Amino acid sequence: MTNHDEFWSRKQSAAVLKHAVLKNYLIPFTMMTAGANSKFQAWFVDGYAGPGQYAPEEGGDSEGQDGSPAVALGVARFVASRTPPRRLRCVFIEQDKDHVRSLEGFVSHHKDVRARVIHGAVQSELAGVVGEMGADPALTFLDPYGTALPYDLMRRSVLARMAPKNEVLLNLHVTSLSRIGGILGRGENLTSADSRTLQRLDAFLGQDEWREVFLGTFRKSVEGSATAAALEVASHFRAKVKKDTGYDSFAVDVRRAEGHVPLFQLTLFYRSGYAAYKFADASSLGHAKWREFNMRAEARRNGVMYADALLGEDYTEEAFEEQFAHDEKALRERLCNDVARNIRVLLRSRAELSLSRDSDIKAIYGDALGLAGEKHLRAAWDRLAANGVALRRDPAQKMQHARIVRAESPAS
Numbered sequence: 573m574t575n576h577d578e579f580w581s582r583k584q585s586a587a588v589l590k591h592a593v594l595k596n597y598l599i600p601f602t603m604m605t606a607g608a609n610s611k612f613q614a615w616f617v618d619g620y621a622g623p624g625q626y627a628p629e630e631g632g633d634s635e636g637q638d639g640s641p642a643v644a645l646g647v648a649r650f651v652a653s654r655t656p657p658r659r660l661r662c663v664f665i666e667q668d669k670d671h672v673r674s675l676e677g678f679v680s681h682h683k684d685v686r687a688r689v690i691h692g693a694v695q696s697e698l699a700g701v702v703g704e705m706g707a708d709p710a711l712t713f714l715d716p717y718g719t720a721l722p723y724d725l726m727r728r729s730v731l732a733r734m735a736p737k738n739e740v741l742l743n744l745h746v747t748s749l750s751r752i753g754g755i756l757g758r759g760e761n762l763t764s765a766d767s768r769t770l771q772r773l774d775a776f777l778g779q780d781e782w783r784e785v786f787l788g789t790f791r792k793s794v795e796g797s798a799t800a801a802a803l804e805v806a807s808h809f810r811a812k813v814k815k816d817t818g819y820d821s822f823a824v825d826v827r828r829a830e831g832h833v834p835l836f837q838l839t840l841f842y843r844s845g846y847a848a849y850k851f852a853d854a855s856s857l858g859h860a861k862w863r864e865f866n867m868r869a870e871a872r873r874n875g876v877m878y879a880d881a882l883l884g885e886d887y888t889e890e891a892f893e894e895q896f897a898h899d900e901k902a903l904r905e906r907l908c909n910d911v912a913r914n915i916r917v918l919l920r921s922r923a924e925l926s927l928s929r930d931s932d933i934k935a936i937y938g939d940a941l942g943l944a945g946e947k948h949l950r951a952a953w954d955r956l957a958a959n960g961v962a963l964r965r966d967p968a969q970k971m972q973h974a975r976i977v978r979a980e981s982p983a984s
């Protein structure tokens with residue numbers, strides 16, 4: 573079994589987070605962007621689609637877990653049921669013929685939504701799909717293995733679209749950046765295979781300046797230094813995209829478990845103000861799902877029992893849920909406090925903060941960015957209003973359009 577086969581055979585916790593963030597972002601993206609155009613239509617293009625669903629675990633789910641195409645089809649069905657119905661047109665591009673076969677079978681069971689499978693390489697197929705989309709809103713998901721995607725493909729096709737609502741979600745492999753950067757960090761003569769690997773990363777990042785960035789942080793034999801250097805490279809890459817295209821970005825660290833190094837950064841590129849607000853919330857909701865998945869997996873793995881003394885049972889769903897709800901409540905309180913503190917500090921020098929401004933959203937969440945979302949922000953705002961720090965929010969107004977206004981006039 574290769575690593576890739578293994579990837580598909582079992583849903584990893586990192587994939588749980590990736591798909592939960594995707595689902596929780598694709599819903600508001602489609603509702604808002606398709607709701608604002610006369611066709612009520614948006615597109616989801618999955619450039620590296622995979623087979624659609626994970627293979628079922630032995631003795632586990634009979635259907636297998638959702639891959640990104642299954643997530644997208646679920647969203648397409650959901651938005652079609654809203655009033656007015658929105659249409660999410662899905663295009664799945666996949667190179668591997670077995671995955672294509674599986675995808676086609678999967679899509680054929682979802683005749684109620686408009687989805688198409690393209691068997692081919694994203695490098696040759698994407699431009700045609702971009703042409704077909706016209707000026708419709710679109711979210712393009714690029715989820716390659718490692719660093720296989722050439723930067724120019726992203727820059728000159730999807731990010732060059734003139735459509736006003738155009739976003740790209742890139743799953744950026746931090747582990748590949750740190751592994752390949754480590755080749756440079758060895759400080760030995762490079763083999764020709766090493767040089768080819770480094771050049772592939774040059775093509776993925778669209779420059780070779782990353783080498784200097786990596787070496788500026790990397791310290792040989794220092795634990796965690798390759799990951800820290802890879803994260804610097806990722807941040808430099810996002811700044812390059814901003815410079816080349818004007819797109820802002822938001823990176824969500826995807827880890828196996830709390831305290832682990834990030835394996836990926838699920839990175840959204842966008843121009844609309846609401847995107848950072850909605851993506852932060854999608855990340856927050858995704859993390860809650862991921863924490864539950866991890867806690868359940870750990871309970872099973874270690875035989876940790878959520879004992880129910882009354883029933884004399886080792887593990888009950890009720891006992892698990894009670895413990896999970898207890899942990900989540902404590903975390904919610906901590907995140908609300910963090911967000912309230914950030915807003916309080918920001919309002920000392922600013923008369924108001926806009927929730928549709930990228931830099932304001934990132935400053936409001938601060939270190940809690942990615943974990944805290946709308947419910948924490950609402951609670952923090954209400955608390956600050958009760959304490960006379962900010963004006964009350966208008967519950968009828970959509971949060972992504974709101975401004976948090978300082979209650980008192982600046983001290984004279």
Ligand SMILES: C[S@@+](CC[C@H](N)C(=O)[O-])C[C@H]1O[C@@H](n2cnc3c(N)ncnc32)[C@H](O)[C@@H]1O
Nearest residue numbers: 620621622639640666667668693694715716717
């Ligand atoms: C990481 S997996 C995708 C996972 C999927 N997005 C999900 O979340 O369920 C990458 C997929 O891209 C496919 N692939 C690799 N190179 C490709 C290319 N150049 N064009 C299209 N698909 C490609 C692989 O066969 C594999 O199925």
